[in-house]
Amino acid sequence: MSTRIDITLTVNGEEIVETVEPRMLLSDFLRDRLGLTGTHVGCEHGVCGACTVRLNGVTARACLTFAAQVDGARIETVEHLGTVASLNRIQQAFRKHHALQCGFCTPGFLMTVQEMLETLPLETDEEIRDALSGNICRCTGYEHIVRAVRELADEREGAAA
Amino acid sequence: MNDLPRKPLGPDADALASARPKYVGKAVQRLEDPRLLTGAGRYTADIRADRMVHAAFLRSEQAHARIKSIDCEAARGLPGVTGVYTAADFAGIPVIKAPSRMRDYRATSCTVLASEKVRYVGEPVAVVIARDRYIAEDALALIEVDWEPLDVAADPESAAYDGAPLLHDELGTNILFERVFETGEPDDAMAQAPHRVSGRFRMHRKSPLAIEPRSYVAEPDRANDGLTLYGSTQIPGILRDILSGLLDLPGSRIRVVAPDVGGGFGGKGSLYPEEIAVCALARRLGRTVKWVSDRSEDLASTSQGFDEIIEAELGFDDDGALIALKGRVTGDIGAYSIYPWTAALEPVQVVSFLPGPYRIPHYRGEVKGVATPKPPTGPYRGVGRPASVFVTERLIDMAAAHLGIDPAGMRRKNLVAEDEFPYRIGSGIVWDRSGFAECLDEACSRIGYEGLRKLQREARAAGRWYGIGIATYAELTGIGSRISVAPGMPINTGTETASIRVDSTGAVTATFAVASHGQSLETTLAQIVAEELGVRPEDVRIVQGDSGATSHGTGTYASRSAVLGGGAAIVTSRVLRDKIKRVASHLLEAAVEDIETGNGRVFVAGTDKSVTFAEVAHAVYSDMRALPAEARENLEASESYDPVTGTTTTATHIATVRIDPETLAVSIDRYLVAEDCGRMINPLVVDGQVHGGVAQGVGAALLEELSYDETGQLLTGSLADYTVPTAAEVPPIEVFHLETELPGNPGGFRGMGEGGTIGAPAAIANAISDALSPLGVGVTELPVTPERLFRLVSEARNKTDTEK
Ligand code: FES
Ligand code: FES
Secondary structure, X not given: OOOOEEEEEEEOOEEEEEEEOOOOEHHHHXXXXXXXXXXXXXXXXXXXXXXXXEEOXXXXXXXXXXXXXXXXXXXXXXXXXXXXXXXXXXXXXXXXXXXXXXXXXXXXXXXXXXXXXXXXXXXXXXXXXXXXXXXXXXXXXXXXXXXXXXXXXXXXXXXXX | OXXXXXXXXXXXXXXHOOOOOOOOOOOOOOXXXXXXXXXXXXXXHHOOOOOOEEEEEEEOOOOOEEEEEEEOHHHHHOOOEEEEEEHHHHOOOOOEOOOOOXXXXXXXXXXXXXXXXXXXXXXXXXXEEEOOHHHHHHHHOOOEEEEEEOOOOOOHHHHHOOOOOOOOHHHOOOEEEEEEEEEOOHHHHHHHOOEEEEEEEEEOOEOOOOOOOOEEEEEEEHHHOEEEEEEOOOOHHHHHHHHHHHOOOOHHHEEEEOOEOOOOOOOOOOOOHHHHHHHHHHHHHOOOEXXXXXXXXXXXXXXXXXXXXXXXXXXXXXXXXXXXXXXXXXXXXXXXXXXXXXOOHHHHHHHHHOOOOEOOOEEEEEEEEXXXXXXXXXXXXXXXXXXXXXXXXXXXXXXXXXXXXXXXXXXXXXXXXXXXXXXXXXXXXXXXXXXXXXXXHHHHHXXXXXXXXXXXXXXXXXXXXEEEEEEEEEXXXXXXXXXXXXXXXXXXXXXXXXXXXXXXXXXXXEEEOOOOOOOOHHHHHHHHHHHHHOOOHHHEEEEOOEHHHOOOOOOOOOOOHHHXXXXXXXXXXXXXXXXXXXXXXXXXXXXXXXXXXEOOEEEEOOOOOEEEHHHHHHHHHOOOOOOOHHHOOOOEEEEEEOOOOOEEEEEEEEEEEEEOOOOOOEEEEEEEEEEEOEOOOOHHHHHHHHHHHHHXXXXXXXXOOOOEOOOOOEOOOOOOOOOOOOOOOOOOEEEEEOOOOOOOOOOOEOOOOOHHHHHHHHHHHHHHHHHHHHHOOOOOEEOOOHHHHHHHHHHHHHHHHHHO
């Protein structure tokens, strides 16, 4: 247990150099070591999606990833989106459509939705629902989340046209 | 959302007629959102402190066993471990009992950690304190417990027999209480009823499953020999009161704070052993102690919901008029009666609500609660009503089918009618005027009920399975002191206090004892205070979830916070508004009657003479020349509100389902809710509550079951086995609101946070039964998992084969 590993990575655009135990989870590393508590832990076994971050641009579950694995990687967390004073478009749409209640699942959804908007056609609501199905929300019943994503997807089409 | 005209009637007509801008009823964007959307929320697990240590609990792997010995030596020797503690280390703390004034009620005794014996898998047995959570868990693996397994009666019916292995020897029985509710002559009436339908129904155990697992941080206040507990709880006030007694600390030295809380649904609404343990250890060690449960622990130790067996019979005449209802409910309580709600909470609600919104002259409901070696049951969204509505609505559909009447018509015929309110049902609950029939009619017309029946006939002709299910229900919400004391609980949940002040800068702070964990109370209460005082919602800071801020209050549960918190907000704001007007009348040299407030200003109606709230505050607090001494009224008010009884909320849900005859996959096609929750504070928030409730009802109907085997082992200990609905399983949900007649509370609000979960299991069960009705089978057990559906369909098919 005393082996420790040096890692260098970029988190939200900032270079980080740290030493970690091999068993330290990325979720604990982000939260406890870096103080980035916006990444939440809802299950620690890869089902709920609350811990979703972007690892080299692709969504990943921080609770199923060891900190030691991300040496050299680029990570973005919810803290990399907008700020309280200036929410980004996804955050604005979530607020407008009341797509969050307790907010615990929300950072994971935001990271997932950001990737969905970059990579998927999202032509039907069914497609939106399928793409969201790796994240659990116990509060909203998903209806308002789907509406927020629909608006963002339509807006994207509008912009592209 | 519907756009029905709002009736300007009701108790609040004068406030509605005032000149101030209206915020109540508007889809105001939430004030809590910016922080939650940016990862800037502060949940309990986010809290850190200097010299903080971490707790991990060793939990029982046995359902019922004697603890012969616990060897903690190896664990204590692990580097980084501060200490390992067992029951004896908490011997100074009184046992926890949830007493009741109910006759012959037997309260169980529970200690912080199991001493002598364990009564469920997951019960805390020892606790490790270490430098970090990883080390604490390493140490758990080094603790050796020598168990002597005891006999187990895991299901409530076998546990109720004489001679069953006793969980609590001192009680002499596993039956914790029995009660009977009776009206009329149920036996004779049933015997003489021309028609009867009956069934044995089962609602299986659920987990409330908030996505934030339970977590607590206890921080000692060494300077004052006090303590602050930060926790994921719905009930900071109740915890402060009980912990004050258990730890022998006056309320001024113990504070319970619920920071941002990631959902509750009832699971964070009771007292837990872990809360007591972290507090006691923080005091003992003089260090901040943190515990965050993992999901498996949470599934195994957070209070569980529902779980009853219900035998019921319904009698009716040739025209479908209901005559008599009998129900016998066996509640599977789990090992302990939970504090403060008692073991009676869930099963007694089932018999209380079994007669539903219907006119049924004769009723008998019998209920017993049985202790079993499983985690304690506690409140879960809907409490009792999801099970009772499931049973009653199934019986109504069975009766309609028996007579060949349409299920919607069957309901319409029997719903309590407009001129019959207030109406007392057989269990003693009194319904006030609420849109029972209006919601049914609205739901049917919005979904195009007749058209759906036509669709169904076509589907059947083509050999497809398509079903339509209705559930109509009523519930009691926003319960006041006269009703809340009835079950004999050790606390008062029937009042709520607001304290509102304008400080010397003119800013408004309003303090409540409610505790939001997703309900948007920071926004909805701000809307009310803003409208009543004459400022903007974003100018009102709501303080809630902090027992240190209020003298008494309980928290947020049981659809109470809009009615009670909102009521307190209104009466208090009005007292404060009058003070502000009196002060301003001096400053503006006008009669009080001519003063109005709005948009943060106080003005003389019909003129351009005005002062700001800040100027009023400055005159009162800072500029000692502005006002005569006797006119310097403190700009503060604190008032309580007690609705005394409760408000009646009602809804009709309609679900349509398709079932694939080959794979038996169930898909919900449409889902529609028409509900009457009185005046809405924020329609977006109301819709969100309905959607979330329905999604949990979908889980209760199709997926969720905490399954225990006959030895009391949990078989669904992770989210891979205990499956909850994702966006792919929850259908789009259409919601329509009706306001029939506003209830008699200051805001005209009715509570509505639980309704979705109450209606959905029944509507879906009826839709599936309707789809399968050509096979002659119906749903009696929830959830209808693929395996249960397979059994149901095969039995029906075998039966038809043998009859051929
Ligand atoms: S916490 Fe990582 S998926 Fe649930
Ligand atoms: S908002 Fe509470 S879990 Fe999604």
